[in-house]
Amino acid sequence: MTRESQDQSNTYDDEVLNLDPNFKYEITKQTGGEKLLRCLQCGTCAGICPVFEVDERYDPQKIIKMALNGMRKELLSSELIWMCSTCYACNEYCPQDVMVADLMCAIQNIATRYGYPAPALEDKIQILKYHARTLPLDNFDNKKRLKLKLPSIEEKPQDITQIIENTGIERILENALTPVTNEIAGAVSEDRR
């Protein structure tokens, strides 16, 4: 097995947890995740994180530890990875320059590719694509503007539609790989080697 040959230092019971020792290398190959292996697990990121302050379920240090442990399925399918507010405080404070916020983005990208997109991501993309806004305009808005003697506005989403198409995000979502099972995780690692 590739998993055993690549990383023998892992002494977790990986049959029970489905640990994938190559997951950390998958992340380091993703833009933003390059510095994952520098982490000393000091907890500074969690200590400064405003999300952790209000909801202790979102713990960046624990997420990094899960990534290092190879808890691929647990991490990618977790909704917690989407709770990052991208305030970049962790990037600023991390003593090892792990770039935690960028790392979260890398993990989110991998999750999306493997069929675990952010909740309601598809709807959000559709709204953005066809309205060029996160909240669509309707008559109500223009009536309010009229009362204030402001000219009415109309949606001109063409440019944004083009940009969204160019990003290829829809294709990624359509062709998302089936949610990760142990076999696929193994196959992917094999492929990447």
Added chain:
Amino acid sequence: MLNDKGVEEEIKPDVKIGVYVCSCNGSFEKSIDIEPIIDHVRNFPDVVKVEHYKHLCEEEELEQIKEDIKNEIVDRVVVAGCTPSTHEDIMGNILEEAGLNRYLYEHANIREQCSWVHSDMDAATEKAMSIIAMAIAKSRLSEPLIGTEIEIKPNALVIGGGIAGMQVSLDLAQNGFKSYLVEREPELGGRTYGLNTTYPTSNCGICCMHDCKNCKLTPKIEEFYNNPNIEVLTNSEVSKIDGHIGNYAAEVRNKIGDLKKLYVGTIIISTGSKTFDPNKLPEYGYENEDVVTILELEKLHNFRRPSDGKVPETVNFILCVGSRSEKSGNPHCSLVCCNFAIGQAREIKELYPNTNVYVHYMDIRAAYQGFEEFYAEARDMGINFVRGRVAKVEKIGDKLMVRAKDMDMGILLKIKSDLVVLAVGQEPVEGTGQLAKMLNQELDIEGFIKNINPQYRSFEDNGIYSAGCVLGPKGIRHSIEDAKNAAMNAGNLLRKGRIRLSPIKSRVVDANCDGCAYCIDPCLYNALTLIEYNRSGAIKKTVERNEGKCRGCGVCAATCPKKGIYVSHYRPEQISAMIDAALEVA
């Protein structure tokens, strides 16, 4: 070969080369095919013997080489195997024991430079052949060399009068060698001099529990000023150093501007380190009065708050401030801060049992002897050890809020604190770089003087030793061990009185040198000077080489456009032969 008149002479060497290939306990055989190499090398001209050994480092097999030399089967030896940096000297000794000059030996590195780094067997085998062919080509033209003997001046210059420098001087003095101890500050003792207590032994930095600045009765200081073999030069800095092993001339200038010239045989660098400046980490709020470093806490009267003099109800210690952090440029562990901070936490707890003491740590490095017990006792005393690095210290009213994750609980702690203590680490002190440049010492990636693995240090090239924190962060105990080690090495050199220099030095061919002086600037060791002399009525310019300073690096030979200077043992015709050999095989 260039003769004295600078004319190329055809030389037809009459040599018998023995090639001994070692496969390092069979470890090469995975990537190099040894047998075809042996067969190939056998056909080389002047090669009279080719042998394959599994472990050449074993006595029996080395004896075989000695036998071959003694029986006059071979008179040049080429060994292909491991690296010359560890084994060239050892092989040289073998040759000398067998009665052959050690410079008739060539080392072909087919381990680090070939088998360990290549996986393609055919290509690696071909490369190994090239490497061995080059060594044979060089060996064919090698000649016996003998170095010049020079005198060693029986005294030492110790730069930096901290605990390490003082110990070096004392040890040298005890062995009867005079040393000059140069210290930038007005007092000896460095950082240890100001310390009230060191842990876990609870001794003071130098001796007692009182303010050491005014104390002249401490044993070491006393021993010092009364020792005829030690000349202390405080308030002074080394401004210039010239010379070479056994004979250095140093200029020492004091604060008033007086200049003193010292002539010494060896130099010991013990300039120490400095503590990290916590202003570089604004998140720890060092601008607040009640945020202090461990060294400032030492000087606080009864550990009271600096702002209002009250007994602190809550104290937070933060470890690894400026250590173990890529961002602050110090990825190293500073070794002493855990120990020191825990000792201080214990003292606070002993003095004020009701005070709540937290120690925020990433990992506790309890590496000194007796320290794990000291740490365990601190836990017993009721000091709270919290795993997790502190993210931020904020001022709220007259209190400080320490914000950190408790990693064992997975929760965020916000601790209202009266006093925050930063366990600052060590980093290279200003001037280490200039001093290293002046003395041609290598620096490591962080700016400390590079620590040479003592296991492999066998040849004296410059007679300069280092001790203490200038080599990297360490505590008093390890600095003193370092100092004793350096003093022993320096003492061994001084005791010899005379040493033989390596004969691998540059040689000027006066007939070819026209004094263009191209070689003078590139020389890293200032070994070359331009001179003029009267040759049959006309002024002739030429270059003079200082044998002690020259390290035989070959920069001058590479610069010279006129074959006016070369390095013995690496003569141009030897290098050409090696290049030819490399191209032939390929």
